[in-house]
Amino acid sequence: MPTVQEIQRAPEGDEPLTMLTAYDAPTAAIVDEAGIDLILVGDSMGNAVLGYESTLPVTMEEVASHTGAVARAVDDALVVADMPFLSYGTTKGVGIENAGRLIKEAGANAVKIESGPHTVDLTERLVDLGIPVMAHLGLTPQRRNQIGGYARQGTTEEAAAEIRDLAAKHESAGAFSLVLEHVPDELAAEVTAALDIPVIGIGAGPETDGQVLVLTDVIGLSESVPPFAEQFGDVRREIEDAVAAYRDAVEDGSFP
């Protein structure tokens, strides 16, 4: 697998980093074999595969279970587990214990935390303890009730300044990488230029050090997709065709 150190050297390389989510063993194996650099076991599992309406109901047990499935299937990619809503931030001890579970029990190589002023200390402490941390700024979906939806972030000078400031603080705290979600391209380019650690964008334009998308959006299996997602395949259609062919074969007696 690429080490965190190799990921950190990415800004000097000429090829962007690639990251995709995965939530189970068979799809993680496919993503890994395709040579994707990082696999995120995202809390987007809530809406992508668990049937919730958002990421908020996702539990530690669910992320740990799906991270285990992904980690067991992956040989090469760096496996990053997304810390779910309220699994950190209440007290530092709880955040450390939960991050520790994802590494010790589930087999993740790193954790991702939706970042804010309150996660600078936690990031530093986790890094001190040997847990690599990926920060996440811009649109942080766990704050949807505060933001009032999933609109683009960092669109005022004040909001952009806060993102720049928090990006620098999380780099100083030891984060090995930063996800920047749904912000203006120009802000993402500025943050990327200002930081030494790789910035991985989603809906943040072409100037970041890498890109991440949700796997079900990419393969055409999501019920609804963000405006910045791109569909590269039609797996829903493939499943529909296979299921219908099976049904017809059983009903007309041609199978078995």
Ligand SMILES: Nc1nc(=O)c2c([nH]1)NC[C@@H]1CN(c3ccc(C(=O)N[C@@H](CCC(=O)O)C(=O)O)cc3)CN21
């Ligand atoms: N399948 C999937 N793909 C994702 O990229 C994703 C998830 N799930 N779940 C967690 C978050 C939520 N994301 C989203 C979801 C919707 C919009 C979206 O529709 N944005 C609209 C505005 C919507 C609003 O104002 O509430 C836009 O035009 O920006 C953006 C990001 C990105 N993440």
Ligand SMILES: CC(C)C(=O)C(=O)O
């Ligand atoms: C969209 C990515 C960055 C994420 O946090 C997730 O999939 O949960």
Ligand SMILES: [Mg+2]
């Ligand atoms: Mg997430």
